[in-house]
Amino acid sequence: MFSKFICLIVILQSFISHAQKVKIACVGNSVTYGYKIENREENCYPTQLQNLLGKQYEVGNFGHSGATMLKNGHKPYWDEKEFTESKAFLPNIVVIHLGLNDQGNNNWPDHKDEFIDDYLDMISAYQNLPTSPKVFICRMSPTFSGHHWFEEGMRESFKEIQSKIENVAKIANVSLIDLHEPLYRYPEYFPDNLHPTKEGAAKIAQKVYSTISKNCGGLKVSRLYGENMVFQRNEPIVVTGVSNLDDEITVVFNTGKQITKPNENGVWKVTFKAMEAGGPYKLKINSKGSNSIEINRVYLGEVWLASGQSNMDFKVHQMASAKAVLKDSINPNVFVFSMNPKVLKSTSFSSEELALCHADNYFEYSGWANSDGDILEKFSAVAYAYACNLQKKLNVPVGIVCNAVGGSPTQSWISRESMEQKHETISLLNDTWFNPLVDAWVSERKFENFAGDKYLKTRHPYDATFLFDSGILPLLNYNFKGVIWYQGESNTNQVDLHSRLFRMLVNDWRIHFNKFDLPFYYVQLSSINRPNWGYFRDEQRKLLSIANTGMAVSLDVGHKTDVHPKQKWGVGERLAKVALAKAYKNNLNFSGPLFDYVNVLDDKLEVVFKYSSGLKTSDGFPVKDLEIADEDKLFVKAQSKIEADKLILWSKEVKTPRYVRYGYSSFSEGNLTNASGLPASTFSNITN
Known part of the structure; x- marks a missing residue:
C-alpha cells in the first residue's frame, strides 16, 4: 500500500511538473527543421534551445522543409501538418522563422505584396490560441552569395523580405529576433549557402535563448575598454555594451551620469557631450542585477586606427634605430593597443590553429600601454612613429589601435555587404582556391596552411571579408578620428582590381563607422625588384581622387630584395605630416612634388x-x-x-x-x- 502511495505521488509530481512547463513552438522551414544537419534530432536549433533552457521548458520543432510564409507560395506553411500540430501543441511562446523560401523567383515577384498580410494573419492565428502565446518573429538567417540563384534576383528579394519582416514586427507589436547578423559573419557554417551546420544552429539557439530568457551573459563592454584607454576629444562620447534584457545601466564618466536600458538585442548605449582633451578620468558602469565595470584611467585625446598588412604590422623593436627609440623616444602620452592574429605562419595549421580561424576568435587583444615593455616593443613601428609625431605637435593624449595582419589582401578587409554587390567581388567570395583574381602568393599560402584540403569547414584569414568580420566589426562602436593604412603588397598582380577594391574599402569603412568623411591616409608602396610595383604605385597616386585621403610616399626607403624595409620611423613621420595638414589644418609641408x-x-x-x-x-x-x-x-x-x-x-x-x-x-x-x-x-x- 505504501509503495502504491509513493508511486502515486511520483506520478502526480511528474504531471504537475509537466503542466507547469513553458511550451515553445519553433515554427519555420528547413533551417528550423534541421535539414542537412548531422544527427538532426540532436543538433537542430530547437533541440539545442531545449538544452539551453532546461527542464522547465518544452520545445517543439515544427519546421517543414521548403515551406513558404506566402499562402500563394509554392509550398505554403499554412497547408502543412506542422502548422496544425504547432497550434494543437498549445504553446506559450511561438518563434516564427519563415521567408527564406519566399525569396525565389517562383514566389516573390508575383506575390510579394501579399507577404505582410499573410505574416500578420499567421501571428494572429497563434495569438488567438487558448494559451494566448507570446509571439516572436525572426529576421531571416542569411542566404550567402554562393547560392546559385543569388545573382538571379534572390539577393534583392532577400533584402525586401527582411525589410517587410521588420515592418510586420512594428505593425503587430511583436518582438523581433535578429538571426541574420549573428550568422552573416560565419559563411563556413553554411556549406550549401542556405542551411546551417550544427554550429550555425547553435548560434540560432543561443540568440533565441537570450531573447526568451533575457539572459545575454551579463554586463559586457568592448575589449578596447580598459585602463589607459583613450576616447576621441571634441566629439560626442559614446559608451556602449551588452547586458541582460531586464538590466538598468548607469554610466558615470568624469562628472557626467547617464541611465539607460538595453534594446531587444541586449545592446545599450549612452552619449556624453563632447569634451576637450584631458584625463585621467574614471569610467564606472553599473548594472542592476548584474556585475559592474570600473576603469580608473581614461583619457580624452586623438584616437586613430592603424591597419593593413606586414609593413604596418612591422614591430618597433625590428625597425632601424629601435634601440635609440626604445631608450630615448618613449612618449607616455601615446597609448597603444594591439590586436594580434593568434595564428599566422607558412606551414600547415594544426587542428587547434584551425579552430582559431573564426570571426570571434582570431585576434588576441593586448590592452592599452604607454610605457616601455612587451606591448610597445611589439607594436607597429609606423603607427607608433605616427602617433608620437601627432602627440608632439598637438600636445594631447594620442591613442592608436593596430590590427594589421601580415600578407593580408585588400579584399579580406571589406565587408560582405559590399562584396556581395558586384559579380567581380562575388567571385572572390565564392571561389577562394586559386582564383585568378587573387595574387598567387596569397592562394599558395592558403594552400600551405590548409594542407591542400579544399573541404575544410573553415575560412582562411586571407579569404575575402574574414578580417573585416574578425578585426573591424568589433571596433565599429569605438570612435576613431581616422585611419592610417599600409597595404597593397598582396594585391600587386591585379593593379586595376586593387584600385576598385581600395575605393570599395574606404567607402565601406566610412559607412560602417558612420563617418562619411573619415580621414583615410595611406602609404604608397616602397621599391623592390618585383613585377608591377611601379604601375601599382602610380595607381595608388590616382587614388588620391577619393575625398579626405592622403598619401605618404616611401619610394626612397625601399630595398631591392626585402619587402620589409626597416626605415619605418620616417614613414610614420610622413603620415603624421599628412594628418597634421589635412585633419588638423596645420600649415606645414606634408607632400613631395x-x-x-x-x-x-x-x-x-x-x-x-x-x-x-x-x-x-x-x-x-x-x-x-x-x-x-x-x-x-x-x-x-x-x-x-x-x-x-x-x-x-x-x-x-x-x-x-x-x-x-x-x-x-x-x-x-x-x-x-x-x-x-x-x-x-x-x-x-x-x-x-
Missing part, C-alpha cells in the same frame, strides 16, 4: 606639379628613372632640367612626345623632391 598636368612644348614636355616649391633632386644629379614616349607609348630614358619649379624633359629618340613617367622601375632610384625634402610620387600621364 605631386603630378598635376603636362604641357607639350614642340619636342619637349613640361610637367607641372602641386607642392613644387623648391623643386630639385635629392642628390644634385639629374632626375633618375624618368622616361618619355610618343603616341606609341614605347618609353625611352629622358633627359631633363628643372626650370621655375617645373620639370622639362626630352629625348632625341622621341620627336613628338606625349607621355611621361617617373619612378616606374619596380625598384626605383627616383630622386625628385622639393624644398621640404619629401620625395615625389611615382607618376605618369597615361590615363588608360
